[in-house]
Every structure is written in structure tokens, then in C-alpha cells.
Amino acid sequence: MSSELIGISSMATRQILADLAGLYEQRTGCRAAFQSMGGVDAARRVRAGEPADIIVLASKVMRDLEAEGRVVFHSLREFARSGIAIAIPSGAQRPNIEGEEALKQATLNARKICYSTGPSGNHLKQLWQRWGILDAISDRATQAPAGIPVATILAGGEADLGFQQLSELLDVPGIEIVGPLPLDIQAVTVFTAGISATSSRVEEARDFVAYLTSPDSATAKRRHGMDPA
Secondary structure: OOOEEEEEEEHHHHHHHHHHHHHHHHHHOOEEEEEEEOHHHHHHHHHOOOOOOEEEEEHHHHHHHHHOOOEOOOOOEEEEEEOEEEEEEOOOOOOOOOOHHHHHHHHHHOOOEEEOOHHHHHHHHHHHHHHOOHHHHOOOEEEOOOOOOHHHHHHOOOOOEEEEEHHHOOOOOOEEEEEEOOHHHOOOEEEEEEEEOOOOOHHHHHHHHHHHOOHHHHHHHHHOOOEEO
16 A cells, blocks of 8 residues: 555646645644646546546536546535736736736737747637637637646746746746736635545545645645635
8 A cells, every 4th residue: 555645636736735735744643645747648647547546626627527526525625816927027017917908919929929828828819709809819819738838838938928827827936926817807716625435545535525624724725826715
């Protein structure tokens, strides 16, 4: 038997989970290690039956996995809430994002746009479609490959306007965060934790999920740009 609980998560929550796993080990002596990747890849690996104890992904995906029998029934607990932020390469001129119309114009003015996979990327594409600019920017908008942070592409000079979960943009060298999406067009992703159906340590996993979703976890979530769910 493994000496530690194994988790699978999306990239957005990796820093929070690393912090909380360390604090939990100090408190209980139980170790937990998470493999973090793009949410689409994570769900694919869960569906392929990869051994794990805990899964932390976007709520809709977690509900689907529960319905498919990939997650222990009734083990889902909301973990954190995350909004989308806007970033630019360090030193670049900061665009005006004060309101929906200003952000639309900043998007049209951008030389190259980068956005992520998953819920935030889907929201951006729907927003651009509603604005009627999806076709106009299609040759300038690049979706970052799964598992590759938008910040990496911005810092490398391959885009001058980027959109991703705030937690994935914080404290990354080579970029500046301009701010969140305007409130009236913001999309908040709720991440949920649950117990993998492949776990042989269900009770230990249940205790860890309870810690991840307890008030004791709130400080770590806020430090990394998310709010407790």
C-alpha cells in the first residue's frame, strides 16, 4: 500500500493543495501528494481508471464523474471559488478594462490573445461570440495547450493579452496582472473535492477532503487567489 494519499487535480488549484497537504501532514502525519494537470487531461485520466484517492476538479466535471461511478457517491464537497483575471507581459502598456465595452476594445486592439482550456476558456469564447468579435480575432486568439499556463506564453512574448484563473497568474515572473474581468461579465468556477472510486483508503481520503473544505483551509485559498466555497 502506498504510504501517502494520491490526488489528481487541475492546475488551477495546485498551489493551494500543495500548501494544505503540507499543513495536513504536520497536523496528522498523513501525507498527500497531488498530480496536477489541465482539467481535461485530469478528467480523462480519472475516466481511464488511474489509481487515486482524492480528485479536485471543476464542479460540473466532478458531478459528471460521480454520475459515471468514477467518484464515490455522496463524497463531493465544494472546495474553492475562482474568478478569471487579465494579464499582460511585464512592462507592457496596461489596457483599460474598466467595464465590458472597454475590455472588448482592449481585446480587439491586442496583437495576440491567449486564453486557457476549461471553464474559463469556454466563458471567454462565449463572451467573444456574444460581442460579435469571435471571427475577427480568431487568427489572433490562441488557446494555451492543456497544462501550459497562459502566464508562460505571456512571459515569453508570444501574446500581449492573457486570460486565466487568477490563481494561475499570481506571483509568476514576467507578467503583470491588470485585474479581474469586470464584475458583470465575470465567471466564477467552483472547484469540488471528492473521493476517487479507485481509492483503497476511503476513510483517510474522507478525512482529508473534510480538512480541504473546512474553515482551517480558508487562509491558504485566499493567499493563492481563490475564495472558500
